[in-house]
Amino acid sequence: MARVITVTSGKGGVGKTTTTANLGTALARYGARVALIDADIGLRNLDVVMGLENRIVYDLVDVIEGRARVRQALIKDKRLPEMYLMPAAQTRDKDAVNAEDMIALANEMHTDFDYILIDSPAGIESGFRNAIACANEVLIVTTPEVPSVRDADRVVGLVEASEKGPPRLIINRIKPRLVSRGEMLSVDEVVEILAIEPIGVVPEDEVILSSTNRGEAAVFNAQSIAGRAFDDIARRLRGEEVPFMDMSEQPGVLERWFGGLFRRRAKA
Amino acid sequence: MGFLDNLFGNNKRDRSxxxxxxxxxxxxxxxxxxxxxxxxxxxKIxxxxxxxxxxxxxNPSEIDVSLLRGDSSDHLKADVPLRRTPPTGGNESDRASARFDSR
Known part of the structure; x- marks a missing residue:
């Protein structure tokens, strides 16, 4: 039986699709059978983030409307043989799918996968409700910014009302330098405000942009600090105890070169 | 760091x-x-x-009602000032208005 995990956020542009792609990839690298479902009908993007946009023949709406079978619509990943993507339809809108359709789809895929990750659309309307309808677990992505945290709180309320069990929080795009200067909300502050359990903290990382440019998940890049943070979240999902990454200030260039010197002096 | 922060107006309360x-x-x-x-x-009324x-x-216009977020529940907090009458006599603003009236 697959664990069905929906990644949602309320506000757009906070990293739902990046999170879904990286968590799915990390889980598949640990040997899990993973299906990613893009539930953002009409604004699909998980395909391009995964670098699979050229292989789409059928999509989610084709499956729901009976033009294709689940197996025909699932696209095998380029690198990981146990990971598949179910793309969203691009030329339809969210009314093409309802909650029962999503539940039926997840039920049909249940036995073939260990994890089904659903990339939710932004907002709190039907697209979001469809995306959480079939979930056993919900992950809410926020950045440490006022509009994003506010929208996340709305979604927390809606998820709690839907009796899915408590959602867990991913704080994305943290800039440790700004946090230490008191110009960005810290992990502790965001957790205190939203009052839900965090499952991961992800620092801002330029590698995410270049990875997305290439259509490869950042977890493949050992140099990517965000990739490592997503890998940590995947391990926590698997039940491992992984300490949270330290989000206090990363050393700047000067400090990295002369850090030892400064520290020795500070002690003296 | 504290005094440096103060020097640059980077007081904790001012930080964004x-x-x-x-x-x-x-x-x-x-x-x-x-x-x-x-x-x-x-x-309030x-x-x-x-x-x-x-x-x-x-006085309803003096009541301050605020909503506060707590850990497990939210709070509605009302601050209701009770005016001391008759005036306790001789505070600064009372005298000022008395002077004004006498002109």
Missing amino acids: AQVAKERLLTVLVHDRVKLTPDMLEQL ELSEVIARYVPNV
């Missing part, structure tokens, strides 16, 4: 993260409780009516 946190705590509880400004005004039955000298 602290401002963000305080604003969020307020806006979130208002989002959840859905108390409109009109309803809040009406609440009715509160003052009820309180006036028990204690004198309540």
Whole structure:
């Protein structure tokens, strides 16, 4: 039986699709059978983030409307043989799918996968409700910014009302330098405000942009600090105890070169 | 660091993260409780009516009602000043207005 995990956020542009792609990839690298479902009908993007946009023949709406079978619509990943993507339809809108359709789809895929990750659309309307309808677990992505945290709180309320069990929080795009200067909300502050359990903290990382440019998940890049943070979240999902990454200030260039010197002096 | 922060006007209270946190705590509880400004005004008037039955000298315009976010529950906090009458005599503003009246 697959664990069905929906990644949602309320506000757009906070990293739902990046999170879904990286968590799915990390889980598949640990040997899990993973299906990613893009539930953002009409604004699909998980395909391009995964670098699979050229292989789409059928999509989610084709499956729901009976033009294709689940197996025909699932696209095998380029690198990981146990990971598949179910793309969203691009030329339809969210009314093409309802909650029962999503539940039926997840039920049909249940036995073939260990994890089904659903990339939710932004907002709190039907697209979001469809995306959480079939979930056993919900992950809410926020950045440490006022509009994003506010929208996340709305979604927390809606998820709690839907009796899915408590959602867990991913704080994305943290800039440790700004946090230490008191110009960005810290992990502790965001957790205190939203009052839900965090499952991961992800620092801002330029590698995410270049990875997305290439259509490869950042977890493949050992140099990517965000990739490592997503890998940590995947391990926590698997039940491992992984300490949270330290989000206090990363050393700047000067400090990295002369850090030892400064520290020795500070002690003296 | 403390004195450097003060030197550059980087007081903890002035930092934007602290401002963000305080604003969020307020806006979130208002989002959840859905108390409109009109309803809040009406609440103050009715509160003052009820309180006036028990204690004198309540002015609805002086009541401060705020919503606060707590850990497990939100709080509606009302601060109801009770005017001391007759005036306790001789505070600065009373004297000032008396002088003004006498001209």
